[in-house]
Amino acid sequence: MNNKRNIGNIIGTVLKFAVLILGSVFTILPFVWMISSSLKTPSELVAIPPALFPETPQWVNYKEAWAAAPFARYFVNTLIVTLCTTCGVLVTTVLSAFAFSRLNFPGKKTVFSLFLATLMIPGEMLIITNYETIIKLKWIDSYKAMIVPWISSAFYIYLLTRFFMQVPESLYLAAKVDKCSDFKYMIKIMVPMNKSAIFSIAILNIISSWNAFLWPLLVTNSQEMRVLSNGLVRFQTEAGSSTELIMAASCMLVMPIIIIYLFLRKYIIEGVTRSGLKG
């Protein structure tokens, strides 16, 4: 009886890992294939059967791809847009979450529900008129156009407000007695106490800005203003058939985020879980 159950358990465990490993292979295969293809020679790429890894890694592909299009410039542009957007988001989010969680002002509930209501609006719907606004402001082809519309997020404000609410009100009252100003209280108490939540918001925003595609494509015309994702698509259509270079360029877009992910996994997973379960 006991023996039978043991055998059943072993079979169960083997099956379990078989399914999990199969699923993992399915999940990481595109990444492996991207890296492996980026290091192959043109003839290795079209070889049948395809080899999982190239005989000698062609690192020169990266050098060639880097030189074939102004990827350095794209990289810097993406970095500027990502960092500025994220800093903006952090400032507006902390200020608003503080106002909603600690300050009293008339119409607070109404304004808060208005913020929440905007979450229902699909961003895809706003792009047409926002594009019109950018044209009217004469911001086409500028960093401003790529940054300013994205420096506030109702979603992150909602998320951080919930965190700020959990900080005991008594701390705030004590600070008031000590004649600590609201602003000082926010910077010295609220922000440090919620630093991991704020950090999660920052990383999630970095990821979404880095991967942004459609908006930067719409509001830029010149090559100098392109971000990586737009540059990659342009490179793909221009490079024509040289798949190994396209794969190398894709790696350049994907790898920085994967590296951030592997190091800061905890914050990212926690942030997405929190926003998923409570949003």
Next chain:
Amino acid sequence: MDKKSAKGYLYLLPSMIIMICFTIYPLIRAIVMSFLGDYSIINGSYKSIGFDNYKALFADPDFAMSLKNTTIYVVCVVPVSIMLSLIIAVLINSCKKTKALFQTIYFLPYVTSVIAIGIVWRWMFNSNYGLINFMLGLIGIEPIQWLNLPQYAMPALIIFAIWKSMAFNILIFLAGLQTIPEDLYRAARIDSTPKFRVFTKITVPQLAPMIVYSSVIGMIGAFKVYNEVFSLFQGKAGPANKAMTIVYYIYDKFYNSYKYGVAAAGSVVLFIIILIFTRVQLRVTGGNKK
């Protein structure tokens, strides 16, 4: 009180300005634009006021196709992704040492640029040298013209989308599994209930709110699909427009055909669809809180 009120709005000012300029104003403007015939965003001129754009929209076979494709996409991607994710999440949850490792692997697609990885999928779907056709060949299936034949455009898009969407679902289910009271499982163990019964009688009912939540989020996401189509079909909507989705249609009208009014009308339709799903979601999650 007066001083206080001024202060509260001072803190809100930056985000309110952005929200009014780039969320509320454009929402109203898009609705207005949808009623202006032959509107031009260059000089703001229009020829008529009324339902012309909506008439044009619903008479356009491409829009009908985009609605149909989006529905196919929703019906195929969401249930399959949810079912697979549920199985994987339960299996990951039962691991001890390898739990973190599997969680890291399965979440990877979520953080990855759809554009870049879509280009990789495009290469894997290549009919002559693609990895997918090679693997299908190993089990005796003839090469499939994934990206060139109209009938395979949607299946290719759906496979890519399932791959992409599982990451979020698995994460949500894993978090949900932590909230199931251990007592339920202990009781099942004492009664030596078979594992499959534990899964159907305890795990699934306990996860029901998360399953509904993930489904609704998945459906809302599916209605907004664009980047996946763009990267898989190199900026087109697939052979013979067979992978045309709603958002693709809206951008095509707006960016390539300069039919701003029709694009705005399409976006209003999208907004209404999403609003309905969001209401459902709020009802479900709201009911859950009680």
